[in-house]
Amino acid sequence: MNIRNHFPTEELQKRDAAHHLHPFSAQDDLAKKGSKIITSAQGVYVFDSNGEQILDAMAGLWCVNIGYGREELAQAAERQMRELPYYNTFFQTTHIPAIDLSEKLAQLAPRDLNHVFYAGSGSEANDTNIRIVRQYWASLGYSEKNIIISRKNAYHGSTLGGASLGGMSAMHKQGGLPIPDVHHINQPDWWAEGGELNPEEFGLARARELEEAIIELGENRVAAFIAEPVQGAGGVIVPPDTYWPEIQRICDKYEIILIADEVICGFGRTGNWFGSQTMNIRPDIMTIAKGLSSGYQPIGGSIVTKKIADVIGKDEFNHGYTYSSHPVAAAVALANLNIIESEGIIDRVRNDTAPYLATKWATLADHPMVGEAKIVGMMGSIALTPNKTNRARFLAPSGTVGYICRERCFANNLIMRHVGDRMIISPPLIIDKEQIDILIERAWKSLDEGMSNVKEKKLWESAPI
Numbered sequence: 001m002n003i004r005n006h007f008p009t010e011e012l013q014k015r016d017a018a019h020h021l022h023p024f025s026a027q028d029d030l031a032k033k034g035s036k037i038i039t040s041a042q043g044v045y046v047f048d049s050n051g052e053q054i055l056d057a058m059a060g061l062w063c064v065n066i067g068y069g070r071e072e073l074a075q076a077a078e079r080q081m082r083e084l085p086y087y088n089t090f091f092q093t094t095h096i097p098a099i100d101l102s103e104k105l106a107q108l109a110p111r112d113l114n115h116v117f118y119a120g121s122g123s124e125a126n127d128t129n130i131r132i133v134r135q136y137w138a139s140l141g142y143s144e145k146n147i148i149i150s151r152k153n154a155y156h157g158s159t160l161g162g163a164s165l166g167g168m169s170a171m172h173k174q175g176g177l178p179i180p181d182v183h184h185i186n187q188p189d190w191w192a193e194g195g196e197l198n199p200e201e202f203g204l205a206r207a208r209e210l211e212e213a214i215i216e217l218g219e220n221r222v223a224a225f226i227a228e229p230v231q232g233a234g235g236v237i238v239p240p241d242t243y244w245p246e247i248q249r250i251c252d253k254y255e256i257i258l259i260a261d262e263v264i265c266g267f268g269r270t271g272n273w274f275g276s277q278t279m280n281i282r283p284d285i286m287t288i289a290k291g292l293s294s295g296y297q298p299i300g301g302s303i304v305t306k307k308i309a310d311v312i313g314k315d316e317f318n319h320g321y322t323y324s325s326h327p328v329a330a331a332v333a334l335a336n337l338n339i340i341e342s343e344g345i346i347d348r349v350r351n352d353t354a355p356y357l358a359t360k361w362a363t364l365a366d367h368p369m370v371g372e373a374k375i376v377g378m379m380g381s382i383a384l385t386p387n388k389t390n391r392a393r394f395l396a397p398s399g400t401v402g403y404i405c406r407e408r409c410f411a412n413n414l415i416m417r418h419v420g421d422r423m424i425i426s427p428p429l430i431i432d433k434e435q436i437d438i439l440i441e442r443a444w445k446s447l448d449e450g451m452s453n454v455k456e457k458k459l460w461e462s463a464p465i
């Protein structure tokens, strides 16, 4: 039990509903139900206002890579706040946390990705990327080269730029998005969209849509391609092995800028420092956020190659945020990277805990409601289905069954998310084997309960193919 001295849950819920608008939520439904109030956290566990200890298999929002409760980060923030709580880097000034963090990131990032522009979040960093690639081509005399190709069901953030790059139709509908000169090709989700092709054929076919789009839009118009090495918010979609090599070939052939959105995949999530290393690709720009500070401070950024930095460096770059390279955020990010490095967290993930999790995760595919179980490093997904022999969808609208399972997870003190009818995890990288066993046990129990619930509600029915 971990109940702190605070107002009763119901009263806190009422006050929350009275004045707080929640992101990605239906406010009225949430108000009726009452938000879960998280009061504290330690390691891989969060505690709610009723004193429940909940295994956070999402690491917050994919970000708390080193786990909760690390004193060193609190100390780094306190030290920096006392010394220099804020200063900007706009007007010929800089500060030590920005210098130290940039040097560290340049050292960690592959190849000549060694210049960093900071933002307060992943969304802002992707807005920055739009400006960087357009300024890059304009500086070289190709100002008409400004189309960015992305993918349906990609997630690149929630600002107008980020949401435009993203391929979430519900977000596009909301406000006349995407902005002009963003084009979306199909995603490499074999389970849902592979049809009669085998995964390898399908991966190639989906990658070749990039080449088709470049030809159709005009080579002289296409500036960049952006993608997550492994799609996260889209449902942890692991592309077939044939996909990324073909994408890389096409980017090389047409000399377009490859932007790897590493906001989730970066900082150990896939078992390497960056997802690009796991997928064996050579991006020109990497978007970073989330695990950069393990979520302890809001900070994001764009790491670009020396070549890009040199080109955009020739003119004034008319872009920046008040909180670009915020000293407290930068100091905390640096302390976080030092912990990841000095404690060998990524090696342990790659060689020990992720292989263990992968073996356990694969057993979920034996559950009668689970089709494929996919996992890379510490990000995994399972597809829910009423008939695994033909990859059937449920007849009920996508997300109905996923939501039921997610509710069962919550009831069993496991935080797992659903994306449509896929269930996903992205636990803190410090999760140990005993905690992995608990995760799998609770997931299995929640699937069992979810399945009974689905059958009781007469939702166990396949959509026509």
Ligand SMILES: *Cc1c(COP(=O)(O)O)cnc(C)c1O
Pocket: 120, 121, 122, 123, 124, 126, 155, 156, 157, 158, 162, 228, 232, 233, 261, 262, 263, 264, 289, 290, 300
């Ligand atoms: C979360 C996310 C973003 C947006 O980051 P915010 O910090 O929420 O703005 C961008 N890209 C990817 C791949 C993400 O997962």
